[in-house]
Amino acid sequence: METIEDTEFRGDDWYGDELTERAYKRCTFSQVDMTEASTRGVVFEDCVFHNVRFNASRHTDSAFLRCSFKSCNFFDADFDGCKMTGSQFGQSVMRPLRVEGGDWSFASLHGRDLTGAVFRNVRMREVDLTAANLSGATLTNVDLSGAALGEVNLTGADLRGSDLTSLDPLTVRLRDAVIDGDQAVVVAQALGLKVQ
Structure with missing residues (x-):
């Protein structure tokens, strides 16, 4: 599994991207568009997400461990078999x-x-x-x-x-x-x- 550590992603366009079998540790995601993106078997550990759009995204068997979500949008997002243990969702849109x-x-x-x-x-x-x-x-x-x-x-x-x-x-x-x-x-x- 590819592991990416201590990296900042700012303003990236991941619209509709399919992410599989990779790990992100202590990374920061700012103003990243993950609308309609999908993850499968992806691990985010101790990461910070700020103003990230997860609209209509799909996540399967992925993990967001001890992550911080600030002002993110999860409109119509779907999580199937995912681990979100210890994560915080501050000022984020969580519905539906x-x-x-x-x-x-x-x-x-x-x-x-x-x-x-x-x-x-x-x-x-x-x-x-x-x-x-x-x-x-x-x-x-x-x-x-x-x-x-x-x-x-x-x-x-x-x-x-x-x-x-x-x-x-x-x-x-x-x-x-x-x-x-x-x-x-x-x-x-x-x-x-x-x-x-």
Whole structure:
């Protein structure tokens, strides 16, 4: 696998490019256009992305480890089996976004607008979703154990099959959210109710 280290990419046009089997370490990407680009088996480690357009991009079995995304646009982006562990998404446009499988543990999505986003079968342990807007979102079969969920908006969200043990029903918005029977017991217990 080709490895590129400590390199700055500024204003590059990667529109529609197909990136495969390569690694970027401690690289900086500024104002790079990755619209409709695709990655497969690509690793970005400790990289910084500033004002990068990921619109309609597709990522399969790739990894963005401990990366920082600042003012990036993920409109209609798709992540399949990707690792985003420890990455931070500051002031980035995150919707609509589709995520299938993979590991987003320890990522920070603090305050992000994720309205209508789709997360299925994703590991999101200790993810920071504080004050995020997930209204109308799909989070099914998601491991949210240890997640920071204070003040998160889950209005109308589909949460079936997900781990809600970190959820405090008194600090989030849950109106019209969809949960299953097992989750109802967890929520009731979090409210101090006795389930018999």
